[in-house]
Amino acid sequence: MVTIAVCAAVGLIVGSFLNVVIARVPEGESIVRPASRCPRCGTPIAPRDNVPVISWLVLRGRARCCGGRISVRYPLVELATGAAFAVVAAWATTLWTPSLLGEAPAAAAADSLQPLAWNGALAPLPAFLYLAAASVALAVIDLDTYRLPFWIVVPSWWAAGVLLGGAALLLGHPAAVGRMLAGGVALWGLYRLLHAVYPAGMGYGDVRLAGLLGMYLAWLDWGALVTGAFLGFLVGGLGGVGVLIARQSGLKTQIPYGPYMIIGAWIGIFWGQSIASAYLRTAGV
Numbered sequence: 143m144v145t146i147a148v149c150a151a152v153g154l155i156v157g158s159f160l161n162v163v164i165a166r167v168p169e170g171e172s173i174v175r176p177a178s179r180c181p182r183c184g185t186p187i188a189p190r191d192n193v194p195v196i197s198w199l200v201l202r203g204r205a206r207c208c209g210g211r212i213s214v215r216y217p218l219v220e221l222a223t224g225a226a227f228a229v230v231a232a233w234a235t236t237l238w239t240p241s242l243l244g245e246a247p248a249a250a251a252a253d254s255l256q257p258l259a260w261n262g263a264l265a266p267l268p269a270f271l272y273l274a275a276a277s278v279a280l281a282v283i284d285l286d287t288y289r290l291p292f293w294i295v296v297p298s299w300w301a302a303g304v305l306l307g308g309a310a311l312l313l314g315h316p317a318a319v320g321r322m323l324a325g326g327v328a329l330w331g332l333y334r335l336l337h338a339v340y341p342a343g344m345g346y347g348d349v350r351l352a353g354l355l356g357m358y359l360a361w362l363d364w365g366a367l368v369t370g371a372f373l374g375f376l377v378g379g380l381g382g383v384g385v386l387i388a389r390q391s392g393l394k395t396q397i398p399y400g401p402y403m404i405i406g407a408w409i410g411i412f413w414g415q416s417i418a419s420a421y422l423r424t425a426g427v
Contacts, residue, residue: 145264146231149271153227154194157220160279164219167279167294168287182210194220219282226274233257233412234267240412254363254415255310255318265312269305270411272298273358277404280351284400290347298354299326306361318361325360325367326353332371348399355407362411365418370410377409378402 159173165181166173178187185207191197198217205212232238236257260266276298284290303322310318330353337349355374359367381402 143237145235146228146237149231149267150224150228153224153271153274154220156227156275157223157278158192158194160223160275160282161216161219163279163294164282164286167291168283168289180205180207180210183208194224215282219278223275223278226278227271230270230274231267234260234264234270236262240416254366255313255315256362256415260313263313266306266309269302269309270358272301272305273354276354277408281401281404284347284398288396288398289345290351290400292347292350295347295350295354299350299357302326302354302357306357310361321364322357322361325364326357328360329353329356329367329371344399348403351400351403355403359407359410359414363415363418366410366414369414369417370407372406373409374403374406377406 162173162178176186178192179185180187182205185205188206191201191206195217198212198214201212203212203214204210229238233240234257239258255266276294280290280294283294306322307319310316310322330349333344333349333352337344337346352371352374355370356367359370378399381397
């Protein structure tokens with residue numbers, strides 16, 4: 143419980159930083175300088191007015207400097223990141239062990255690098271917290287701009303390689319490193335092929351994101367990779383149809399695909415091996 147509480151608190155702080163990333167990276171601005179400032183009048187924001195969630199509540203959604211409205215999205219991003227960190231920490235510490243379709247968590251994790259196979263080690267936790275933060279930032283940016291910025295996705299490949307590779311070695315599972323690299327290339331290759339066949343169907347940012355998600359899914363297990371990849375397409379298809387119906391728009395309507403890929407990947411991370419095991423059991427394999 144202490145780990146979950148600490149991760150949730152850290153998530154709130156990271157969420158505050160992600161608000162800067164979300165606002166500046168699509169505009170090609172530095173995320174370091176200048177310091178946080180009022181989006182309306184440009185006045186630097188004092189530390190007391192930059193406390194995650196609390197400052198927004200105290201100020202009642204208004205800037206102290208000019209009285210301009212502060213979007214509710216700022217505290218929502220902070221809360222979403224804090225909640226995501228808490229869920230990942232609960233999963234990593236096996237306080238929450240997802241099971242599905244009658245598959246016991248211990249059985250699902252037997253041949254997988256799921257938390258039960260970590261034997262209480264938290265070496266992989268930073269890697270999945272990083273993915274949680276990147277997921278929030280990328281989903282919001284894609285919904286806003288229909289883009290997945292190169293300067294978030296590609297550096298995340300290297301961060302994932304270091305964090306996941308180091309965790310695999312510390313856990314004594316060097317084979318996971320090769321699986322991670324192969325999975326990343328495989329899912330990147332699949333999306334690259336789809337992009338080549340029908341470029342209008344998805345942006346190249348989705349191709350890059352597929353490589354990142356493939357690394358995480360395959361690091362856990364091949365079943366997680368297959369399940370997460372399939373669910374990305376399934377969730378994306380269902381979500382796209384829902385958007386078209388809600389907007390009463392045509393098939394040429396632009397739809398951000400990144401958030402659906404991310405949702406599918408996280409389902410694959412939490413339940414992928416369980417779903418794959420249940421399918422193989424049902425198929426009699």
